[in-house]
Structures are given as C-alpha cells and as structure tokens.
Amino acid sequence: MLTVRAPATSANLGSGFDVFGVALDRPADVVRVEKADEISIEVTGVGSQYIPEDPDKNTVGAVADALDAPAHIEIDKGVRPASGLGSSAASAAAAAVGLNELYDRGHSREELVPIAAKGEAVVSGDAHDDNVAPSIMGGFTIATDDGVTKVDADIPLVACLPDIVVSTRDARRVVPESARVDQLVETVGWAATLTTGMHRDDPHLVGEGMNDTVVTPARAELIDGYSQVRDAALDAGATGVTISGAGPTVIAACEEGNRRSVGTAMIDRFNSVGVEARVYQTEIGRGATLF
Numbered sequence: 112m113l114t115v116r117a118p119a120t121s122a123n124l125g126s127g128f129d130v131f132g133v134a135l136d137r138p139a140d141v142v143r144v145e146k147a148d149e150i151s152i153e154v155t156g157v158g159s160q161y162i163p164e165d166p167d168k169n170t171v172g173a174v175a176d177a178l179d180a181p182a183h184i185e186i187d188k189g190v191r192p193a194s195g196l197g198s199s200a201a202s203a204a205a206a207a208v209g210l211n212e213l214y215d216r217g218h219s220r221e222e223l224v225p226i227a228a229k230g231e232a233v234v235s236g237d238a239h240d241d242n243v244a245p246s247i248m249g250g251f252t253i254a255t256d257d258g259v260t261k262v263d264a265d266i267p268l269v270a271c272l273p274d275i276v277v278s279t280r281d282a283r284r285v286v287p288e289s290a291r292v293d294q295l296v297e298t299v300g301w302a303a304t305l306t307t308g309m310h311r312d313d314p315h316l317v318g319e320g321m322n323d324t325v326v327t328p329a330r331a332e333l334i335d336g337y338s339q340v341r342d343a344a345l346d347a348g349a350t351g352v353t354i355s356g357a358g359p360t361v362i363a364a365c366e367e368g369n370r371r372s373v374g375t376a377m378i379d380r381f382n383s384v385g386v387e388a389r390v391y392q393t394e395i396g397r398g399a400t401l402f
C-alpha cells in the first residue's frame with residue numbers, strides 16, 4: 112500500500128482564469144492505494160458524506176482508468192468539497208501520483224497533470240488543469256495546452272472558506288462568453304504583474320495582479336458578502352484579494368506579519384452578513400508527497 116498527501120490549491124488568482132494556480136501549504140487530502148482486480152473507493156474525512164464512492168463519479172476512478180491501474184483507493188479528505196480549494200483535484204492528483212508509482216508507469220509529474228485532469232472532467236464537465244497542476248507539482252503553476260510552467264514562490268496567503276457551497280459546474284455557467292478588448296488588455300497587464308511578483312516573492316505585485324474585471328465580478332454574486340469581505344481584507348493589510356477557484360473560498364495575499372489580522376477581518380465580515388467561515392493561514396507549498 113502506498114500513501115500520498117496532495118495539497119489544496121487555489122486556481123485562477125483573478126487574472127489567470129483556467130491557467131494560474133498555487134499549491135497551498137494546507138489543507139490536504141491523504142490517499143492510500145493498493146493493487147486490486149478492480150477499482151473500489153472508500154471516502155472518509157471532511158465532507159465525505161457528499162462524495163460518491165462510485166468509480167464513475169469520483170475523480171480518482173477516472174484517474175485509475177486512465178492509468179489502467181485498478182486499485183482499492185482510500186481517500187481521507189482534508190479539503191472540503193465544493194470549496195474552491197481544489198478538493199476534487201487534490202484527490203485526483205494524489206491518486207495519479209500514487210497509482211503511477213504503484214504500477215510503475217514511469218510518467219513524469221508534468222505528464223501526470225492531464226491524466227489527473229480527467230478526474231476534473233467527471234465533476235465539472237471540463238478537464239481544466241489549473242488545480243491538478245499545482246497539487247501535483249507544487250508552487251505557482253501556469254497550465255496551458257502546451258504544458259505546465261512552474262515557479263517556486265514564497266507568498267503568504269489567507270484562505271477564508273465560508274459555510275456556503277458553490278459547485279464548479281454552477282460557477283462555470285455564469286462565466287461571460289466574451290470580453291471587451293480593453294478588458295483583455297488590463298487582464299494581460301495584471302497576469303504579467305502577478306507572474307513577475309511570483310518570481311520576486313513580492314506580495315504587492317502578486318496582490319495587484321489578482322485583479323480581474325471579467326470572471327470574478329460575475330461569480331461574486333454567488334458568494335454572500337464577497338465585496339464586504341474583500342474590502343475588510345484590504346483594510347486589514349491584504350495586498351490583493353479574489354475568489355479562489357470557482358469559490359466560495361476568498362483568497363488574500365499579504366505580508367508575513369499580516370496573516371492573522373487579515374484572516375480575522377475576513378471571518379468577522381462574513382459573520383456580520385450571517386455567514387459562518389473558517390480561515391487557513393497558509394502559504395505557497397509543495398506538490399503531492401509520496402510516503
């Protein structure tokens with residue numbers, strides 16, 4: 112039996128819709144894989160009551176199929192489903208790394224990204240790579256059809272998860288079908304600024320690059336209190352704030368010493384609009400770890 116820990120991730124980061132992602136130091140899923148004649152799945156942990164054990168409906172089933180690697184797969188969820196923290200991707204990433212090793216398939220970490228993304232297609236109808244790439248490879252990742260570029264970056268982050276459920280499938284329905292040229296121009300500027308910030312470990316450039324006038328405003332409507340929470344985080348010293356993945360988690364970049372005050376401000380503001388929330392004081396972390 113092999114054990115793999117794969118981290119939560121935050122996709123998009125505002126200006127990088129379906130492209131940018133970061134691995135978070137915490138929380139994480141822990142997945143155990145053991146060779147078997149057919150695929151079977153057991154799920155425990157946070158939100159496990161909402162996660163199907165049917166291999167056709169769980170992200171890890173699609174990964175085992177793609178690797179032709181039948182196994183008994185135990186998933187201990189640390190990442191709540193429908194959180195915007197890449198919950199479905201963390202399990203898929205862990206399964207891809209574990210089954211690749213168990214069956215000695217010889218794929219590189221980068222080659223495992225599109226394989227793990229097949230699991231994402233099962234739950235959201237779309238095989239986007241922006242959560243599985245950082246969960247497998249760690250750091251800040253730029254995932255395109257041409258492959259994954261990874262930057263090891265050190266940026267303090269606060270992820271605030273409200274007690275609201277937003278499925279990726281629903282959040283993709285509100286994404287606008289088109290954008291104006293002036294919006295494309297500003298998005299390119301922000302994306303370039305964010306990428307430079309990651310290279311320089313500069314939370315101010317990263318925060319500025321987390322802006323977005325195309326997808327985030329449409330999705331903000333799905334999260335009660337989003338704009339108030341964003342303002343509160345910025346007032347408390349966050350350098351940038353946006354929706355994490357498809358939401359409802361709200362993610363803030365900040366300086367090392369500001370994580371606690373930013374997190375407290377975000378929770379308080381969600382509470383003030385009647386929404387319970389919890390906070391992860393975290394940072395950009397490593398990819399899936401095999402034990």
Ligand SMILES: Nc1ncnc2c1ncn2[C@@H]1O[C@H](COP(=O)(O)OP(=O)(O)OP(=O)(O)O)[C@@H](O)[C@H]1O
Pocket residue numbers: 120122161162163168169170171186191192193194195196197198199200202203234235242277278279280355356357358
């Ligand atoms: N192994 C798994 N872990 C978590 N959710 C799973 C898994 N397999 C299937 N699902 C289903 O996927 C859905 C959650 O995935 P979804 O992409 O909506 O959330 P997320 O992964 O937290 O968000 P995001 O991709 O925005 O970060 C739930 O309906 C859940 O039942």
Ligand SMILES: N[C@@H](CCO)C(=O)O
Pocket residue numbers: 122123128129130235239241242279282283356357
């Ligand atoms: N890029 C994806 C991430 C969520 O899985 C989205 O925002 O829909």
